Amino acid sequence: MTGAEAMVRLLEAHGVDTVFGLCGDTSLPFYDALYRIGGSIRHVLTRDERSAGYMADVYARVTNKIGVCEGPSGGGATYILPALVEAGESSIPIMAITTDIGVAGRGRYTLTELDQRALYKPLTTYNEVIDTAEMLPRVVRRAFREATSGRCGSTHLGLPFDVQKQAVEESDVWGDPRYGQFPATRSGPDPAEVETAARLIVDARNPVFICGGGVVISGAEAALAAVAEALDAPVATTISGQGSIADDHPLAVGVVGSNGGTVETRECIAAADLVVFVSCRAGSVTTERWRYPTTGVKVVHIDADPAVIGANYPTDAALVGDARLALEALLAALPERPADPERARSVRAALADARARKRERFMALATSNETPIRPERVIASLYANTDPDTIIVADPGTPCPYFSAYYDMRTTGRTFISNRAHGALGFALPASMGAAVGRPDVKTIAVSGDGSFAMGCGELETAVRLNLPVTFITISNAVFGWIKAGQKTGFNERYYSVDFSRTDHAAVAAGFGLKTFRVTDPAELDATLKAAIEHDGPTLVDVICQPLQEAAAPVSEWVA
Numbered sequence: 259m260t261g262a263e264a265m266v267r268l269l270e271a272h273g274v275d276t277v278f279g280l281c282g283d284t285s286l287p288f289y290d291a292l293y294r295i296g297g298s299i300r301h302v303l304t305r306d307e308r309s310a311g312y313m314a315d316v317y318a319r320v321t322n323k324i325g326v327c328e329g330p331s332g333g334g335a336t337y338i339l340p341a342l343v344e345a346g347e348s349s350i351p352i353m354a355i356t357t358d359i360g361v362a363g364r365g366r367y368t369l370t371e372l373d374q375r376a377l378y379k380p381l382t383t384y385n386e387v388i389d390t391a392e393m394l395p396r397v398v399r400r401a402f403r404e405a406t407s408g409r410c411g412s413t414h415l416g417l418p419f420d421v422q423k424q425a426v427e428e429s430d431v432w433g434d435p436r437y438g439q440f441p442a443t444r445s446g447p448d449p450a451e452v453e454t455a456a457r458l459i460v461d462a463r464n465p466v467f468i469c470g471g472g473v474v475i476s477g478a479e480a481a482l483a484a485v486a487e488a489l490d491a492p493v494a495t496t497i498s499g500q501g502s503i504a505d506d507h508p509l510a511v512g513v514v515g516s517n518g519g520t521v522e523t524r525e526c527i528a529a530a531d532l533v534v535f536v537s538c539r540a541g542s543v544t545t546e547r548w549r550y551p552t553t554g555v556k557v558v559h560i561d562a563d564p565a566v567i568g569a570n571y572p573t574d575a576a577l578v579g580d581a582r583l584a585l586e587a588l589l590a591a592l593p594e595r596p597a598d599p600e601r602a603r604s605v606r607a608a609l610a611d612a613r614a615r616k617r618e619r620f621m622a623l624a625t626s627n628e629t630p631i632r633p634e635r636v637i638a639s640l641y642a643n644t645d646p647d648t649i650i651v652a653d654p655g656t657p658c659p660y661f662s663a664y665y666d667m668r669t670t671g672r673t674f675i676s677n678r679a680h681g682a683l684g685f686a687l688p689a690s691m692g693a694a695v696g697r698p699d700v701k702t703i704a705v706s707g708d709g710s711f712a713m714g715c716g717e718l719e720t721a722v723r724l725n726l727p728v729t730f731i732t733i734s735n736a737v738f739g740w741i742k743a744g745q746k747t748g749f750n751e752r753y754y755s756v757d758f759s760r761t762d763h764a765a766v767a768a769g770f771g772l773k774t775f776r777v778t779d780p781a782e783l784d785a786t787l788k789a790a791i792e793h794d795g796p797t798l799v800d801v802i803c804q805p806l807q808e809a810a811a812p813v814s815e816w817v818a
Contacts, residue, residue, distance in 0.1 A: 261391040262291035262422035264431045265355070268398045270298055271433030274326050276317060276695060278302045278310040282330020284357035284370065287422035302695060302724070304688070305716040307334045311341020312677075312685055313692030314352045316651060318345070319672050321696040322477075323439050324405055325352040331359055332370025335377065335416075340682055343381050346412035347679030348498065349475060349562075351405035351440050353413045360420035361389055374416040383411030391424035395431050402433065406442035409563040410475065441476055447560070447577035447584045449591075455534075455558045455575035456591035462532035462556065465491045468514060468544065471498035472537020472562060478582035479503065479670035482536065485589045490602045491534075492526055492609055496544045497662045499537070500674045505666035508606045512616070515544040516814040518662025520619075522612035524550055524814075532556040537581045540570045543678075546814055560584045620664050623810060630804045631780045633660045633733065633811070639783045640703065640731075641665055643791055649702045650674045651690040654681035655740045656733045656806050657705040663812035684713025687730060691717060694726040701791060705731045709738050711763055718770040721796040729790045730767065730798040736760040739806025746807045747816045767798035776800045 259267070265288060269277070277299055281289060292301055304310040307329035314325030325345070329338045335356040345352045359368045378385040384404035386397050401413040436442050459465050473482055473495075482502055486493045486509050493503045494511035497518055503510050514523045527533070527550040537560065538544060545551070548570060559567040560577040567576045577584045624638035637660050644650075646668035652661045658676045667673060675693070677685040690704035706714070711732050721728055742756040764774035773793050775786045777800070790797040810817075 259426055259428050259431065260287065260291065260422060261394050261417070261424050261426055262287040263295060264391070264394055264426040265398065265417065265422075266291045266296045266299065267431045268395060268433050269326065270296070271431070271435065272402050273323065273435040273438035274299060276300045276302060277326045277328055278304055278313040278317070278692065279328035280304050280307050280310055280330070280334060282334050282357065284331040284359060284419045285328065287419065288328070288355075288357055288417065302720070304720055306688070306714075307337035308340055308684070309688035309714060309717045311338045311345070311352065311354060312689040313695065315341055315345040315350055316675055316689040316692035317696040318350050318352055318440075319675055320649060320693050324402065325350070325692065326355070327352060328355040328357070330357050330370070332372060335372065335374055339377070339381065340680075342378070342412040342414060344677050344679050344682065344685070346381065346383055348677070349410045349472060351410040351412070353401055353405055353415065355415050355417055357422070358387065358416045358418045361418045362420055374414075378414040382414045384413040387416030388418065388421055391421050391426045394421065394426055399433055402437040403442070406437050406440040408443070408445070410440050441580060444476070444580035444583050446587060447579040449587070451575050451577050452584070452587045452591045455577055456588055456593065458532060458556055458558060458574055459489060459491070459534065460593060460595065464530050465489060465532040465534065466511070466527060466530040467491055467493045467534045467536055468527070468538050469493060469495045469499040469502040469536045470538030471496070472581045473499055473502035474672050476537070476581040478585050481582050481585035481589065483507070485585050485592070488589060488592055490598070490605045492605065494523060494526060496538055496678075497658065497676055498678050500662065501667050501671050504668060504670055506668060509609065511609065512613070513662040514550070516546045517543050518659045518812055519546070519814060520616050520663055520812050522616045525612065526609070527551055530555060532558065534558045534560065536560045536585070537562070539566045545570070627780050628804070629778065629780065630735065630802050631777065631783065632804050633809055634664065635780050635783060636731070636733065636801055636803065637661065637664050639787050642784065643787045644703065645701065647673060647700050649693045649697060649700055651686045651693060651702065651704045652676045653683060653686040653706045653710040654678065655683060655707040655710060655738075656735070656803070656811075657686070657707065659812050661705070683707070683710040686710060687714035688717040690728050690730070691721055691724075691726055694728050695724075698727065702728045703731060703791070704728055705733065707739060708732055708734045708736060708761060708763065712761070715766060718767055718772060718796070718798070722771040725795050728796050730772075730796070732763040732798065732800045733803045734760065734763060734800050735803050735805040737805050737807070742805070743807040743811065743813070743816050763800040764798060773797045774800070776802075778802045
């Protein structure tokens, strides 16, 4: 069989059933192979390679299958790169296949030539350009293993035009389907470190867990709850860790950190005498630039990546391994101790009081009839009109801090997604389509600022063509709000090059064929969102909102 046919068969052998991508000259043999023998693989044609990557990312997050995207040489290979960087830093396994000029054409000024191997090397977990058809099967198998094992990440394969046409030995075309899902393999922590951690936690007066995205990736939610309940220990999350624990659990703290954290959640971390980081890198946002937890607090750190542990805090116990296995081992190692109902009541009462105070402040703004509409009102209205399993995909600008602080997760698992690793605008609109393809049985809602909308709106055609069950919400305030808010608080209101003209996003979306709505009056918001969400097919709601620099966003540097 040819190299292109072998690639299709290897994808099938690893259980791949969906590929997101965009066509190009160098991809013709691969597309022809998909047409002829790729019947079990659904190809989702996108309008931009970056979008293909973002769709693959979120498809992976909601299915626990590797996300696969593809694009052509030259510009296509450069456009798809941002998605690989985001997924890799977020420990989400995606594989990008970028076709390339023929090996024989290298160094001859062939159109679209670039060094794909050098381009992707520093930015992916595994990267290879397949120079001969003979090496293709083993390289593809390794890429699947690298993407879904240990700390998951992004992989890239360059597939030259002439290699797609060369012969591959059919007996070498096989794959292991376990590496098409994640985590494909798990490793557990050192038992001695587990014993040390258990002793430290039991001896602590006020232990607190801070959980990152790896809890949901590893399916460790039940193990986390069991450990927390055994210890009567509060559980906080990062933005990526939302869904580790339901927000109505009596031990739930909510999101902590400078983006989405609040005074009440900070109080909980400040009071801790021991912090257990679970699949959390203890980076600048989560710790508010390493101020919470404070110096001197004992630290137990659980992570699949040993390089993360001890990078930012002295660590008293290091549990290197899968989050679920580590938490299960920790639970088994906890010594039996007498029940302390008084302490349990005290911890739960303090957390209930903190949640009540946070909600009271939120509702004072969420019920406001001010115009432009307050972002808090949008959050409250969405919460009232969505089911617990609704998937929310939010861009990192205006939407992210509000959803992280105030939109309660009513269940565990992956129902809230934001691109927190690098925070590129233009993510939510295309990425939400990956969620809808992966989970067509639930409603997906994409929330973007108008800056982000302009970067991804071409994919609205994709949503209409596929009739995807997505409601797109645009927070319209005609400004790059995050930057303007930073200029207000940090640069004496010297506003420079952040304002742009207002777009009628509803009219733009209607041009693509969506059912659209526009809201300026907060009294009309509930009914409008309800109609948009219940509509059979893709919809867009353009909400004229308060600019971020005038709002009370839960971002600590602006509050200060």
